[in-house]
Structure formats: C-alpha cells, structure tokens
Amino acid sequence: MKVLKLIFKNSFRHKLRTFLTILGIGVAVMAFGLLRTVVNAFGSGVRASSADRLVTRDAVTFINPLPLSYFNQIKQVPGVKQVTYMNWFGGTYIDQSHFFARYAVDPNTFFSVYPEYEIGKKAFAEFQSQPNSCIVGSALAQRYNFKAGDVITINGDIYPGTWEFQVAGIYKPEFKSTDAMSMFLNWNYLNEEVKQTFPGRADEVGWYVEQIANGANPGEVSKEIDALFANSPAETKTESERQFQQGFLASAGAIISAMNYVSFVIVGIIMLVLANTMIMSARERTREYAVLKAIGFSGRHLVGMILGESLLVSLLGGILGIFLTYPLVNSFASFSNFLGAELSVQSITLITAFTAVVFVGIAAAIFPIQRAMNTRIADGIRFVG
Amino acid sequence: MANLIEIKEVSKIYRRDSIETPVLTGINLSVGNGEFLALMGPSGSGKTTLLNLIAGIDKPTGGEIIVGGTDIARLSESALAKWRSSNIGFIFQFYNLIPVLTAYENVELPLLLTKLSKQERKQHVEAALNIVGLAERMNYYPKQLSGGQEQRVAIARAIVTDPLILIADEPTGDLDKNSAEEIMTLMQRLNSEFKKTIVLVTHDAHTASRAKTLRHLEKGDLLPADGQAA
Ligand SMILES: Nc1ncnc2c1ncn2[C@@H]1O[C@H](COP(=O)(O)OP(=O)(O)OP(=O)(O)O)[C@@H](O)[C@H]1O
Numbered sequence: 001m002k003v004l005k006l007i008f009k010n011s012f013r014h015k016l017r018t019f020l021t022i023l024g025i026g027v028a029v030m031a032f033g034l035l036r037t038v039v040n041a042f043g044s045g046v047r048a049s050s051a052d053r054l055v056t057r058d059a060v061t062f063i064n065p066l067p068l069s070y071f072n073q074i075k076q077v078p079g080v081k082q083v084t085y086m087n088w089f090g091g092t093y094i095d096q097s098h099f100f101a102r103y104a105v106d107p108n109t110f111f112s113v114y115p116e117y118e119i120g121k122k123a124f125a126e127f128q129s130q131p132n133s134c135i136v137g138s139a140l141a142q143r144y145n146f147k148a149g150d151v152i153t154i155n156g157d158i159y160p161g162t163w164e165f166q167v168a169g170i171y172k173p174e175f176k177s178t179d180a181m182s183m184f185l186n187w188n189y190l191n192e193e194v195k196q197t198f199p200g201r202a203d204e205v206g207w208y209v210e211q212i213a214n215g216a217n218p219g220e221v222s223k224e225i226d227a228l229f230a231n232s233p234a235e236t237k238t239e240s241e242r243q244f245q246q247g248f249l250a251s252a253g254a255i256i257s258a259m260n261y262v263s264f265v266i267v268g269i270i271m272l273v274l275a276n277t278m279i280m281s282a283r284e285r286t287r288e289y290a291v292l293k294a295i296g297f298s299g300r301h302l303v304g305m306i307l308g309e310s311l312l313v314s315l316l317g318g319i320l321g322i323f324l325t326y327p328l329v330n331s332f333a334s335f336s337n338f339l340g341a342e343l344s345v346q347s348i349t350l351i352t353a354f355t356a357v358v359f360v361g362i363a364a365a366i367f368p369i370q371r372a373m374n375t376r377i378a379d380g381i382r383f384v385g
Numbered sequence: 386m387a388n389l390i391e392i393k394e395v396s397k398i399y400r401r402d403s404i405e406t407p408v409l410t411g412i413n414l415s416v417g418n419g420e421f422l423a424l425m426g427p428s429g430s431g432k433t434t435l436l437n438l439i440a441g442i443d444k445p446t447g448g449e450i451i452v453g454g455t456d457i458a459r460l461s462e463s464a465l466a467k468w469r470s471s472n473i474g475f476i477f478q479f480y481n482l483i484p485v486l487t488a489y490e491n492v493e494l495p496l497l498l499t500k501l502s503k504q505e506r507k508q509h510v511e512a513a514l515n516i517v518g519l520a521e522r523m524n525y526y527p528k529q530l531s532g533g534q535e536q537r538v539a540i541a542r543a544i545v546t547d548p549l550i551l552i553a554d555e556p557t558g559d560l561d562k563n564s565a566e567e568i569m570t571l572m573q574r575l576n577s578e579f580k581k582t583i584v585l586v587t588h589d590a591h592t593a594s595r596a597k598t599l600r601h602l603e604k605g606d607l608l609p610a611d612g613q614a615a
C-alpha cells in the first residue's frame with residue numbers, strides 16, 4: 001500500500017532525529033529489560049519453591065545450627081513423608097567474583113525431597129558412594145566447563161582448609177525457574193572431616209527440609225515439629241518453603257519495589273522521548289496535513305499516517321532495545337553472579353516491554369493526531385512553521 | 386448557460402474568543418463554466434478567504450455558495466472532502482508538495498483516494514505531467530526542482546483528477562518573472578484547451594491580465610465588474 005510507503009518515508013524525513021529517538025527508546029527498553037529481569041529473578045526463587053515442602057531452622061537465627069539427632073524425631077511426625085538436611089558450605093572458588101551456592105546435602109535423601117534437580121542413576125550412585133564427590137548444576141557446569149571427573153578446588157571459610165571435590169555428575173533443572181547454578185557436596189564427608197578438625201562442630205545441621213504427605217496440613221505439621229523441640233536448647237521454627245523464601249526476600253523488598261517502580265518510570269521516559277519527536281514532526285507538517293485534507297484525505301487517513309509513524313519508530317526502538325537487553329543481561333550476570341540464580345531474559349519481560357512500546361507508540365500519537373484533526377484546513381495552509 | 390459558481394450574499398466573520406473580525410460582507414459573484422477569473426485586492430481584503438469558501442475548505446458565516454448545483458455550505462465535513470476531491474484542484478503560492486515523495490508520487494496522491502488501479506493511475510499521472518511538461522522529471526524530488534518546476538508539479542497534482550474548477554492562490558507569488566510567465570501560459574492553456582474553470586488570486590496586475598475576467602476585492606466588498614468582464 002502506498003500509504004505505508006509514505007509512513008516509512010515520513011518517519012525518516014529527519015534521519016538523525018529519528019535515529020536518536022530510536023536509540024533513546026532502545027536504551028530505555030534495554031534498561032527496562034534488565035530491571036525486569038532482575039526483579040523476576042528475585043521472584044523466581046519464590047515461584048520455584050514447592051508448596052509441599054517445609055523448612056525447619058533454628059527459632060532464633062538462621063545461622064545457628066540444629067542437632068543431627070532431630071532427623072529421626074522429625075521423621076516420626078505424622079504428615080511428614082521425607083526429611084533431608086543440609087548445611088551452607090560457603091567458601092570461595094578461584095576468587096570472590098566467582099560466586100555460586102554450595103550446599104552440603106544428605107546424599108541419601110536430598111534428591112528425593114528435591115526431585116526438580118534431575119540426575120542420572122550413575123551419577124547418583126557415585127555421589128552416594130564416593131565421599132568427596134559433588135553434583136553441579138547444568139548452568140554452572142556450562143559456565144566453568146565442568147565435566148564428570150573434574151576436580152573443583154574450594155577455599156573454605158566456614159569450614160577452613162582447601163577442599164577438593166570431584167564432579168560425580170551434573171543435575172538438570174526440571175523447570176525453567178529451577179536453580180541450575182548450585183553445587184551439592186556430600187554431607188557425610190564434610191561431617192567426617194569436621195569430626196577430625198573441629199570435633200565440637202560435628203553432627204550439626206544447617207536446616208531440615210521436610211516433604212509433607214499428600215493432604216497433610218502444612219500449618220499443623222509445622223506446629224507439631226516445633227512442639228517437639230519446644231523448651232530445648234535449640235528451639236525450631238518451621239515454615240513452608242515459600243514463606244522461608246519470602247522471609248529471605250523481605251529484606252530485599254525495598255530494593256525490589258524501587259526497581260519495580262523505576263522500570264515503569266522508564267516507560268514514562270520512553271513516552272516523553274517519542275512524544276517530543278512526534279509533536280515536532282506534526283508541527284512541521286501542519287501545512288502538509290492541511291493540504292492533504294484539502295485534496296480530500298480524511299481524518300482517518302491522517303490518524304493512520306501519524307499513528308503508523310509513531311508505532312513504527314517505537315517498535316524499531318523496542319526491537320533494538322530487546323536485542324540490546326540480551327548482551328546486557330549476560331554481561332551483568334557474568335560479573336555479578338546474581339543470587340546464585342541463572343539470570344536470563346524471561347518471555348514475560350519481552351511481552352511487557354513489547355506491550356509498553358506499543359502503548360507508548362499509541363499514546364505519543366494522540367496529541368499530534370488531535371492537533372492535525374483540529375487544525376482547520378484554511379488555518380493549516382496559512383501556517384508558517 | 387447556467388453559472389458554475391453562484392455566490393449569494395456571502396459573509397464571513399472570523400471569531401476568536403470574543404473578538405469578531407468581519408472579513409467578507411454580502412458578496413455576490415457568479416462564475417460561468419469555462420471562465421478564467423482573477424481576483425485582485427490589497428492585502429487583508431479577504432481574497433484568500435473568498436477563495437477558500439469557493440473551494441469548500443472553509444464555511445461562510447452567512448449566504449449560499451452553489452457550485453455545480455450543490456450548496457456546498459450545507460455539506461458535512463466528510464461529504465465536503467469527497468466533493469473537493471472530485472471537483473476542485475488546488476494550486477498554492479508555496480506549491481506545498483510533500484518533500485519525501487517524488488514528482489510522480491506527489492501527483493499520484495489525489496488518485497490514491499480513487500478506485501483506479503495502479504496501471505490507470507500511472508496513465509493519469511503521466512498524462513498530467515506531460516501537460517505541464519515535466520514527464521522526464523517524474524522521479525525527481527521537490528528539492529531537486531526549481532520553483533517554477535515545483536509549481537508545475539503542483540499544477541499536475543491539481544489537474545490529475547480532472548476537476549471542474551482550479552483554485553489558485555497567488556500561484557506566481559513566489560516565482561521570478563520568467564517562471565511566472567510560464568505558469569500563466571500553462572494556466573491559460575488549461576482554461577482554453579482543457580476547459581478548466583479557473584479562479585485565481587494575485588497581487589500582480591500583469592499576472593491578472595492573463596485572465597479573462599478581473600474583479601477587485603476591497604475591504605471585504607467586491608467592486609462592480611470593470612470593463613474587462615467577458
Ligand atoms: N483564521 C483567522 N482568524 C481571524 N482572522 C483571520 C483568519 N484568517 C484570516 N483572517 C483575517 O481576515 C482578513 C482577510 O484575510 P485574507 O487572508 O483573506 O486576506 P488576503 O486578501 O488573502 O490577503 P493577502 O493578500 O495578504 O493574502 C485579514 O484581516 C486576516 O487577518
């Protein structure tokens with residue numbers, strides 16, 4: 001259609017201006033994309049958490065360990081199907097900038113309580129039998145090119161010393177939201193080593209995770225677990241995995257809501273950038289639009305032309321921005337190692353950015369359209385920019 | 386012969402806020418089919434205003450404007466737009482071509498509103514450009530043309546739909562003497578050879594002398610027809 005050609009030619013009448021507008025929108029969309037990706041990554045831990053898992057930790061603080069002896073007691077609580085336990089291992093791989101999460105987990109129960117970490121039979125058997133073995137996430141393996149048999153050296157801090165773990169296998173995340181950046185090592189091996197060096201810290205567990213039976217009431221099971229250890233030196237607090245994650249996130253909440261807020265401020269900025277360009281163009285073309293109307297073009301034609309131009313520029317900016325978002329997120333992820341979670345651009349972010357860009361394209365056209373429609377032909381033809 | 390344009394007791398008052406500017410007061414004017422009328426008058430006398438009323442891009446405050454039997458003052462905006470596209474060809478002082486379109490595309494613009502096929506449009510556009518003598522420049526952009534050539538493209542755009550009436554507001558006002566001569570020769574030819582009825586506004590007596598009829602507008606009033614009337 002001829003009108004499309006005119007829209008296209010009109011859009012690039014001032015090449016530099018249009019280019020700068022597209023670039024401006026692109027950069028803003030890119031910033032929007034990064035912010036949304038980070039905000040989503042914060043939330044994805046909560047979404048990935050399972051509703052049928054409970055976490056039992058020390059009632060006072062997360063840092064205090066719990067006795068290993070609780071394991072058999074918790075297992076007896078009605079409604080508890082399986083129990084596992086783990087410790088935060090900490091330490092450094094290479095240096096501080098190469099951060100990923102490392103947990104010491106019970107090799108016998110961990111993977112059945114966490115079926116979303118999928119590992120092969122062979123790897124599982126080796127993990128159980130080989131004391132100093134470990135399992136790494138697929139994203140982690142990809143980043144550092146870890147393969148089965150490789151030895152990973154960790155400098156301990158919570159557990160001082162130089163630790164060498166041999167990769168028994170690689171786990172695959174079941175869902176996109178499942179964390180694939182963690183390393184799991186054998187709790188029994190860690191405990192044996194601790195017995196030798198720090199006997200006082202042996203048989204201590206960071207926290208317990210229970211999988212509850214189908215139909216069991218999580219609230220009641222939690223209460224019963226905590227009741228077991230009431231008035232003991234190590235009282236517990238049990239909550240659903242989701243609450244546990246949310247509690248952890250609460251501290252970051254202010255930052256998240258600020259980022260949320262800023263990401264939508266960015267949409268406003270995109271709108272101002274585009275509206276400014278569109279208003280300038282429409283003003284310059286006052287006479288042309290009047291001439292087109294005189295020739296017999298209707299208001300509908302003008303609406304189509306102005307809206308088309310606004311949408312074309314906003315979409316080009318949006319596409320540029322979306323393309324720029326990927327390298328930005330990747331480079332951000334590679335130097336900041338965010339929350340141990342794989343930072344990736346989610347489709348919801350793309351959809352939100354795209355919707356925002358379309359919305360902006362329409363909104364920025366409103367004022368110029370109004371102006372073009374309301375200018376009387378006779379006045380428009382007299383108009384001298 | 387019935388008059389093509391019949392203007393009866395037309396008045397125009399511009400209103401802005403509470404300020405009223407009476408521009409035309411009780412104008413009566415008849416323009417026959419095939420006429421070539423030049424309107425002269427001092428700046429601000431209302432020439433453009435009158436021309437706009439005849440062309441149907443502005444509405445009178447009072448009176449009737451009957452063109453080809455239609456009282457155009459009573460048409461709705463959209464009906465008027467349709468009416469203009471088939472009855473009126475516009476020629477402006479500043480050509481008003483679309484700078485991003487070639488001469489060909491500019492001339493083609495009014496045809497985009499018709500049902501003509503691409504091939505038919507091509508024939509019409511080439512015929513119009515031939516009449517104004519610019520067929521070989523059809524792929525030039527306005528800024529690659531001289532002022533006189535731009536105005537000829539604008540004239541081709543005005544005649545491409547084969548309208549009854551050409552409306553020209555100071556078509557030579559921005560041109561040098563030679564180009565102005567060429568444009569007026571072209572206008573005369575459109576009148577005599579292609580039977581276009583032309584209403585033209587000009588400041589320039591020499592330009593006006595190329596028309597068949599000359600009328601003077603003074604302070605919103607049309608002076609009685611002078612000796613040049615056809
Ligand atoms: N939209 C408007 N609102 C108010 N007054 C207007 C408007 N348009 C024109 N006028 C006034 O109407 C009067 C006649 O204007 P018009 O343009 O018809 O004159 P003109 O004879 O064409 O003048 P020129 O030779 O300078 O082109 C002028 O006083 C002008 O200021």
Ligand SMILES: [Mg+2]
Nearest residue numbers: 432433434554
């Ligand atoms: Mg005028």
